[in-house]
Amino acid sequence: MNAGRYFWSGDIAAAEGAIAAGCRFYAGYPITPSSEIAERMALRLPQVGGRFIEMEDEIGSIAAIIGASWTGVKAMTATAGPGISLMNENIGLAVMTEVPIVIVNAMRGAPSTGLPTLIGQGDIMQAKWGSHGSYEIISIYPSNVQETFDLMIDAFNYAERYRVPVIFLLDALLAHMYEKLDVPPQEEIDKRVINRKKPTKPPGETLIYQPDEDLVPPMPAVGEGYKIHATGLTHNEKGHPELTVDAQEKLVKRLNDKIRKHAREIWKVEEYLTDDAKLIVFAAGSEARAVRTAVDMARKEGLKVGLMRPITVWPFPHEYVEKYAVDYLVSEINYGQMYHMVREYASGRVELFPGMGGEIHTPQQVLRAIRRMIE
């Protein structure tokens, strides 16, 4: 997209951010509130030499982007609740075979088909624990349209740098909300785009799952002459199945450690008026916008309150929570998810201010919850 000022929804910004990051393949099955991402990609990818495929379902969609990524292209899909549930098995495959992909989940009211057009934040834990097994992924969650565009570039960078699926969380409110944003010149964006490491040794001398010191193996593309064997079974550095305790220990530990050891490079957290706060409200995505207004109202009443907003949701930015010996109020549109993470790391009291879905809290509701907790 040409540099300039645009008036876009979160969905459009996600699609355009992906294209700016270099995404050239999209496979998806439209579902509210993410359909406008598919719509935009169908329009725009052919204009930039990319490919768009409307698939038969979400299982096919994620399988297609995993395959596409092995050809060396940056690939993405987008979905919502019912679709992300179908994708989870293959998210595990992408984790195990270390395939860079980006999956947008525009969270809506749930469980099941729930509230298609209305907000929920019930997929926070699922983003981390949706597939079977013990693994690490990266998940980020913006709260405005500009940030959605900017973070999509980070999402692709993380996927490529760490060879891992990145779950890009949106919510129904942000997906369909329009704001103005500034798109920087593509040359500026290109300066911060990261591409996957390629093997430096020729075929025959490279073990395709042999990691470098950073625990991430370089990734050859199909057709470059390397013998690629990618399996969801526990495998050795050749990529061949090796169904032993030792191989499992070596592989699964590395898959986790390559994320955990780089957590500090991945974490992004916004803090607002936390320096002198006695109480910090912890909130993400659209809900954090209501909280920020509530914090301003509380400050006018002389209450020492701040906002902590995790932009990186996974790996969980626990050092930020640990930094303050204060009480935490976790305000989220579910019945307690991030709440459990904050409780694990906070030294003071932690309380939950839940919403079952359909709308974010009003600032007045958050303010009352703040007052209750301070008294």
Place this chain on the structure above:
Amino acid sequence: MKVEIKFGGLGGQGIITAGYITAKAAGIYDGKESVFTQDYSAEARGGASTSEVIISDEKINYPHVMQADYLIVMSHSAYNDYLHKLKKGGVLIIDEDLVKTDERASEYRVYSIPATRIAEQLGNRIVANIVILGFFTAVSGVVSKDAMWKSIRESVPKKHLELNEKAFHKGFEYYG
């Protein structure tokens, strides 16, 4: 300066488009901060439809209307559903053929226009939302006439530009 605007009507009347055009006019062409949110039912046409616009000189956090300064309704059900969102003394703009006000309206400043009828006279009721946007622009002054027209021009099909231009001016001139 912070202004909260709510549009309400039925699917197919262009309620979502009216909100989008207004927010874009303020944000892009008047250089203010603006946010547009939308809510609609599952039906493509005939279900309830509403959109909200916040315009401010400062960064907008909470993106919904708390107490509307302006409520623009194009169906009687929207009048019933959203009147409580309008602050006392706020401006109520109605399509007078589609909304019948009652004693509750006495607490507000009411401006009426037969927007759908005007649109039909121009040749197509689909531009009723543009008629009411013209009227809103004249009544409120919240968005400049120039910015609103630029935003309409960028949002409607090119082949219907002339019809939309007439609709916008008819609505604008209906006031005063």
